[in-house]
Amino acid sequence: MKEQICLTGKKIYNKGFAPGTSGNISCRVNDKILLTPTGANLGELAEQDIITTDLCGNVLEGKKAPSSEKFMHFEIYRKRPDIKCIIHAHPPKSIALGVTGKALKTALVAEAVVVLGEVPIVEYETPSTSELARVVAGYFARHDAVIMVNHGVTVAGKGISSTFYKLETLESISEISIITELFGCRNEIPVKKLDELMKIRELRE
Numbered sequence: 001m002k003e004q005i006c007l008t009g010k011k012i013y014n015k016g017f018a019p020g021t022s023g024n025i026s027c028r029v030n031d032k033i034l035l036t037p038t039g040a041n042l043g044e045l046a047e048q049d050i051i052t053t054d055l056c057g058n059v060l061e062g063k064k065a066p067s068s069e070k071f072m073h074f075e076i077y078r079k080r081p082d083i084k085c086i087i088h089a090h091p092p093k094s095i096a097l098g099v100t101g102k103a104l105k106t107a108l109v110a111e112a113v114v115v116l117g118e119v120p121i122v123e124y125e126t127p128s129t130s131e132l133a134r135v136v137a138g139y140f141a142r143h144d145a146v147i148m149v150n151h152g153v154t155v156a157g158k159g160i161s162s163t164f165y166k167l168e169t170l171e172s173i174s175e176i177s178i179i180t181e182l183f184g185c186r187n188e189i190p191v192k193k194l195d196e197l198m199k200i201r202e203l204r205e
Helices: 002-014 070-079 092-100 110-116 130-139 160-183 191-204
Strands: 024-029 032-035 051-054 059-061 085-089 145-148 152-157
Touching (some): 002 024, 002 085, 002 160, 070 152, 092 152, 092 160, 110 160, 130 145
Antiparallel strands (some): 024 085, 032 051, 051 059, 085 152, 145 152
């Protein structure tokens, strides 16, 4: 799992979703959490950099400090026992939507509805704080991805690969949303057809 975290970190960095030392990844393995360290470049991670903690955040293994967003990860895991992986990243197009306060229209593309469902925009809270953790985790009671105003995005899933695909899909639909806004017209999927897509989503989950 540590190897998979490092490989996924490289993908996230190479995609431009986590510039500099931004972004973090965690995975739950039984009663332990594997978490990237604070101040790390996700594209340069080595297995020995990954921190192991218990579900309360106590460090069990690793010489570096865990990500400063650890509170958010732990709160989401407590809220959703089914979640096994969380990625927090800073993909620019998704952030642009958050900065402008524009709601993301996943109903523009069928695949986005199936993979993501509804993606809410979370009000601004100071990064790395317990208040941000509480607010974001609250949204994950009913959602698998959020856009955080003036900050970034957080996605969660049952596997590290599927969670990364959600991140990719989120940035893709954000780009489509921005482009259609520039064109000044949109053809959204009809509401009655959305119900069919949501049933497909439920079966995939």
